[in-house]
Amino acid sequence: MSVQADMPVMRRSSRLSRTMLPYLLSLPALLVCIGILIPFGTAVYYSLQRYRMSQPWNRGMNWGENYLNFFTDPDFWNTLQVSLTYAGLTVVLELLLGLGIALLLQKRSRVNNFVSIMLLMPLMTAPALAALMFKLMTNSNFGILSYFMQLAGFQDFRWASSPDTALLTVILVDVWVYTPFIMILLLAGLRSLPTQPFEAAALDGVPRLEQFWRITLPMLSPYILTAALFRLLDSIQQFDIIYAMTQGGPGDKLMVFQVEAYLNFFQSTNVGRSAALLMILWAITYVLSNIFVKNWLRLRERARGEA
Amino acid sequence: MSRIEIKNLAKSFKEDAVLSGIDLDVPQGSTLVLFGPSGAGKTVLLRCIAGAIEPDSGDVLLGGASVSDVLPEHRGIGMAFQNFALFPHMSAYDNIASPLTARKKTGDQIRKGVDAVARLLKIDHVLDHTPKALSNGQKQRTALARALVSEPKVLLLDDPLRNVDAKLRFEMRLELPRLLSDQGATVIYVTQDYREAMALGDRIAVLDGGHIIQNGTPEEIYRKPATINIAKLFGDPTINLLDVVPVSDASGVHAMLSDRRIQLDPGLAGYAGKECVLGLRPEALSFTDASDGVPVTIEAETPFNEKSVTLVTTLRKREILLSRPSGTPAPQSGTVHITIDPSDAVLFDRETGLRIDPNGNNQAAERAA
């Protein structure tokens, strides 16, 4: 070893600079986000105000009045009902469909891998654009889906333009876009399940359907719960698909929280009511996201533990 | 210049005290083996010295100067990790070269330095492989080469032979002492293998439960273990431990084994009548033809390469292991007699587990001092 060893000069560094380092590293990200927290504070403030942009003279604090008004406001109850129905139906449909597809694709094979890659495509499509695609396909003049409906005997099936089928139409788009998300998560879960319980059950001659109910489903339940909560969080806030498809119509059939708040703000310029609506939505998502994050972290820990 | 001193060092993670009251002094150029069971805090202590973690209190001095404000990269230490900690995305060459590039050596100096240490450790043929393509033995040598290449004055080796196969471990145990003395560095070597500890250490510090429970030469640790635990950790087969109550009378101090007296050091008179544990190394026992030996019954014999181990039982059915060099004759079965060299017998206080020093000052007193 011909390299001369030389003891590097022992440079001293202050303890302070070392403890500051992590703060310095995360500071830029924090500053950017603090800028986002200020408008959040503003929203809280607006929600406690009587504030219409069209009547600036009438602006003033009215404290909880915007919230109190909701109790007697049929529009609010409609919004709540539509939002919950939309979120509930999409999550249930996507879970069932996603679980079914994941089970179909569970075995690793070239066909299955190809299909699961293909299924990424809807998920990669912007939801707003997906809504436009379905709008074209359900056009009453030339839409292919309208044509299929005609073939099936439904004359004049008007999809999103009819109050009876509007909800069904936007749910269809949501299912098309987001089922693959649930499928991917459940497929990952299915493929990570240990094989021993299944081998043991097969040896004992347990029927496949019973294996599914007694082994697969319980073991998969953390994944199902995580996927469901994540989708629920997104779905209750759905804006893109509904706004691009019908802007909340026909009538108030699809007035979910964010669409209603958007229209309140920009069309009726009722800033106070809009902010209060969003605060209620935020409270719902806050509770949901806390439950979700807890489940998600547990799931992630497990995945990392196994890796 | 490179003496390592540790003063009253303590470290805890959350509520768990991992190390407390650690004092060590490793003179320049010597090797201290840090020995102890897993979870004793050996690795944590090494990391405190290297600067990878900060101790809660206490001080680390290198060459007489405190390094508590010196960042790890400026401490000039070479360290080999138990799990090798090779950089997975770099070739073995770049791994080994990393301390030299940090010291701003020229390309030529780096090449010469890496080649020399790689030849020494017989890995010069795999230098362009990534760690993934190396065998465990090659990984271990690469990690060692990386620690040695900058000829650091302080070397910290964290159980470097732990994860290699038995053959390589045997070879390295022979090679390492020469390698380390050639380096002339001050070394702290962590191991869980008492043979490695005995072979490599100028001194051995036994760490258990976050404390140093004994610090001495290998000879001292082996012959005068501070506690029953240490006595059990060193030696294979493990030391025989027999519950006895020493008796003091006109003929001196003794303990009874198979109705025979085992003569003990007269200095132990103060422990007469107390519950004690007698420690007898298997190799301190031998068969004898003389009928005044301790009568025992041979139960089983296990031949090893270099020694044979015999299991015998006393009249009260207490089991004792005997070890003798292979090839030496011995009775095969039945009732035989054994002799015990009293100077090899160690007495422990059964209650505290501490060794009783015949000269009166027992280990507990020593530690308190």
Added chain:
Amino acid sequence: MDHMSPLERILRAIALALVVLFFMFPIFWIVLMSLQTNETILRSPPSMAFVPTFKNYAAIIAGRLDSNVASMSIHFMGNLMNSVILSVGSVALALVLGVPAAYAFARHKFKGSEDIAFTLLSFRFAPPLLVLLPLTLYFQSLGLANTYVGLIWVYQLICLPLILWIVRGYFEDISPDIEHAYRIAGHGWFATFRKIALPLAGPGIAAAGLLAFIFAWNNFVFALVLASADKQPVTVGALAFVTASGIQYGQIAAAIVMSIAPTLLLALWAQKYLVEGLSLGAVKG
């Protein structure tokens, strides 16, 4: 699994075919539409027999829509460009801000680090309009209303949490000993970050960046609320285009195809990277 009856095999094949049909058909049909003239689109019953034409694409690229009634100019290419600028800009900024922060959160459990990380994560789940509506008023007074900078900043709401949480997981997976070894070898923390942590977390950073790009590209509501007409990305532009172009269905379809093609191709090209990010880290690539 191995002892499937022929009937089960057939049923599975049919189910799989239906799944592919349902999820691929809309994309397939829109592509077909984009290659047709209004005359063939409006035929009844619809038919797949037609002579493909690229006139729709040509019209969009040229920026002139000619119908039999009138001719009007559009700037859909401008929307496409805006999408590129906004997505690339947001991901770049999110990487620059998020990767060091992710490293700090992964390596240094400093005081309040978990709280801060969770606060950042919670942005992902809060209703975006809650922040966006007040922001419209601030943007006016801050002079950000007509700028890419303002939009890119707000896009951090989606990009930053994503990058932070995915990359943090990858940093945590690197054995701290490897970094300690590099430090002890004599390299400073920044060299260690650059030469050890960054390359080893590379796949995670790529995955997070890719996902962030796709989410930024697909975002609709941020730009709808905040972007002026000349800064709108394709998602908002396409909606305006539908209203403006009236009955030029082939051109609408072509615009949609051009808007979704970048993310679809990106996903096909890098699908391996995507799956872990999409499955919320519940699977280790």
